Amino acid sequence: MSALPAPALPSAAPTAPLTVAKLRHDADQFDYLNMRGLLDPAYSDMAACYRQLAAQLVAEGVSKRPQWNSAELQAIGSIYNRMLYRRPAAVVPEPLGQWVGSQVEQAYLAQQPNVVIIDDFLSAPALASLRSYCLESMVWNSLRYSHGRLGALYHRGLRCPLLDQLATALRATLPAIIRPRYRLNQLWAYKYPADMPGDDVHADFAAVNVNFWITPDQANLDPASGGMYIYDVAAPADWQFEEYNRHPERIRRYLSASGAQARYIPYRQNRAIIFDSDLFHGTARCHFRDDYESRRINVTLLYGQRHQDDSQPAQSWPQHESGWRSAALRRQRRG
Structure with missing residues (x-):
């Protein structure tokens, strides 16, 4: 595979x-791609530059800084968080x-x-x-997550014929689980740092979750x-997206009051868990080797919507979910 030529990048x-997690990840990815001859030599010094900027943030005592200074803009402003x-x-x-x-x-x-x-x-x-694809592609551009976790979303670059083929094959192979009316509403992947205390418990706005x-x-x-x-225990039908996805303290109180029991599913490469997306779930703590190829990666496909789930009473569902994070995917597909 030939090296990608340096693109004409916007100056905006x-x-x-700027986040420490993103800078460190991309520095490792620059090294990984450069060793394979997949990036233009113009980027050969970027890994060192990214690591220096990450060290500056650490010295400031912050993991994330929205404000850029002129030196940072000049150094990496035209390429940071872009799909090179x-x-x-x-x-x-x-x-x-x-x-x-x-x-x-x-x-x-x-x-x-x-489950x-x-x-x-x-x-x-x-x-x-x-x-x-996940190691080489510079698609890890969703930076809002805690503990240094990076996201890649379908509508922001996580797209390839193989993933589309997989999504279609699952529908054809599991029609009693992924019903004909359950369209693919979101597809994402996450990369984790070597050590992470665990992810917040949440539920997803879908009928079926396929995670592997x-x-x-x-x-x-x-x-x-x-x-x-x-x-x-599933998210109550009358909870809005913000309540069952982004308020972990309220979720924990609800789980405790409900006497909820957690099932732990151990990590294994190429293991998939298919489950009702209404069920509260979360990632366990992680302790992986601290090198680029060893980062824990999971891929998730979400099919259908909550109100389509036959296991819940249809009359109790909210009329809309304005906070649902997959809205951008729907807009992109309509376009």
């Missing part, structure tokens, strides 16, 4: 804040592993609440291609961590 200052390279990821002969869809459907529907685990979820070619992990098991230094918790 970036709107994204995205690896092609074509369709493969078969994106899914050798598991049997009807057996997965039976297991999912027999569980209350609805099923699939190991060897992707075929070997699909897993290898998707992992390379792609980082090798040997990167996980503590096999007792790195997985996810799923509670046996």
Whole structure:
């Protein structure tokens, strides 16, 4: 694969804040791409520059700073948080592993609440291609998350034929779970720092959540961590998005009052968890090797909407969800 030529970049200052997590991640990614000859030599000094800026933020005692000074703008203002390279990821002969869809459907529907685990979820070619795509593509541009977690969203660059193929194959293979009326409403991925205390418990605005992990098991230094918790209690039907997704203290009080029990699902590469998106869930603490290729990566596909879920009374659903973060995906598709 040939190196990407230096693009003609706009001169406008970036709107994204400078963050230690983003600067350090991108410095490692510059090194990774440069070693593979995938970036123009003009970017050969960027890793050192990014690390220097990250060190300056640490010296200031901050992890994030929205304000840019003139020296920072001159140094990286034209390239920061931009998609300088995205690896092609074509369709493969078969994106899914050798598991049997009807057996997965039976297991999912027999569980209350609805949860099923699939190991060897992707075929070997699909897993290898998707992992390379996530390591090489500069799509990790969503910076609003805590603890140094970085996000990549469908409507902001996390798009390739392989992921579209996977989304379609899941619908065809699991029609009793991903009903014909459940369209793909969002697709995202997260990269985690080497150590993270865990993610806030939340629920998602969807009917079905498909979550899977792609980082090798040997990167996980503590096999007792790195997985996810799923509670046996769903978000109340009359809660708005902000309540069930972005208010962890209220959620914890509700879980305690409800006597909720958490099921822990251990981390494993190429393991998928399919579950009712209404169920409260969260990432466990993480302790992975501290190198670029060992960052924990999960990919999530969200199908359908809350009010389409047959397990909840339709009359109790709110009329709209103005705060739903997937609205941008809907706008982009309509365009």
